[in-house]
Amino acid sequence: MNGSGAMSALAVRELVRQVRQPSRIVASVATPLMLWLFLVGGFSDAIGDVANGGASLTAYTIPGMASLTVMFASIFAAISLIQDRQDGMLRVALVSPAPRWSIALSKIGAGSLIALIQALIILFALPFLGVQITPLGLVGSVLALLCISTALIGLGLAMAWIVDSTQGFHGVMNALLMPMWLLSGAVFPVEEAAGWMRFIALANPLTWAHAAMRWSLGMSDAFNPVLAWGICVAFALFGAGLGVWSIARSRHTR
């Protein structure tokens, strides 16, 4: 059976669910927005410009806040797999002739779209902070955010496949993703961090996704853009591959 029809139907279902649960959108956008307002706003005058004077702290952290929004939306997207298992929707899909990759890719596709829309709300604050978004900046940001969401939803699906409860999933994802985000140059320039922290940050694929996004927006050229984009895309492919593989390999519905 051609799985594209099943995939798009499942993806539409995710989008309809999203529209009928506006609290999910609020939860994904509000937390990064408040973090940005209260934490970064509080420090901005004390710290001054960052990234070799290229941007104020408030503007510099916007891509990081956009990626945090993507992270929260990705967690919600992956959690929906656990919810589907509890509601019985997962077993309906698993006993159908639809290929299993269509289940994973529908979650990644719809989840990424939702995450992107939410992240763009944050990103569009940049012009108000003195950073104009050029067409290249917009395309680059969208691609980088899509890479991040694809990777994180894929990783989340792999995790959700083996974790039974939403509480357990939250615990694992927070323990994994929050340090990953904090050590990715989301709120400070990695190139100016202490040696040990710089070392960890450079091994973090999210750092390179932020670098690619900031390069596109003309906010920082501290990293080689080709390398940054290469790692960013590889991260997305790895995450998506892991998510698809996790669901497709098992013969049990769990």
Added chain:
Amino acid sequence: MSAIELHDLRVVYRRKGEHDRVALDGVSLESDNEMLALLGPNGAGKSTLMGVIAQTIRPDSGERRTPTSRKGLSVVFQTPSLDLLLTVRENLRLSGALHGIAKAEADERIRDIATELSITDRLDEQVRHLSGGLARRADLARALVPRPTVLLLDEPTTGLDIDARRSFWDSMERIRKRHGMCVLLATHLIEEAERSDRVAMLSDGRLVELDTPSRFRASLGSRVLRVAAADGESIHAVDRWLKSMNREVFRIDSGLIVPDAEDVDLQSCPIDQVSLTLAPPTLEDAYAIRTTTGAIS
């Protein structure tokens, strides 16, 4: 070739730190264009057998042969498997899409099925607003959209009240008569098994016996004697009395059952504090005798 052919299936659940549990042990059966009930207590292996047929559980050994691909197979699970945030129509369309059915064709089928199941006026309501019985019928509609040749019903009336259960089975009967399909029903309710063409009795992962409800009843003669008492001593005394008359006696949880008991003289029972009932045999009697572990034969 039958719609379902299973040969010598064995499934073992292995969990770290626990003993292996044999869920299915040497189960073989065939079924075609009938309603076959899998009757057994919790843990008998009914759902595992369903899972093997639905290809969601891989057997450790044995064979599953069927001419129908997953495209011709649908499952109604123990609890409704519908997206509560979607409308009934959206759920049914999703079911069609998962089976590769074009939207126009799916819409046509949805119209027909909704009429048959009397849910036409609820098609555009979100599932979360439906009662348990209506959600069940919507779930059955979801399973029927692909027009399956094999329909698996896994304890489909769990949690439903008597009216909702009756309504579900009335709908099911109509659908079966009209479309004809192989229905496999996992249940622990005797009255639901009675509706089936054949009954497979399962116990501890084994297929104990497979026959029609009428033949199960006929195997116990025209009358059975059911013995119940408040204390075990009285049961033992009646057991001794019946055996002295060379009767075949089966001990079940609630007392004793004696098949072919039409000529037992109840007046000659030496024990007062017991309840003796001479009645036509039921499927429940046959089930109790065949699945009881402490049967005295």
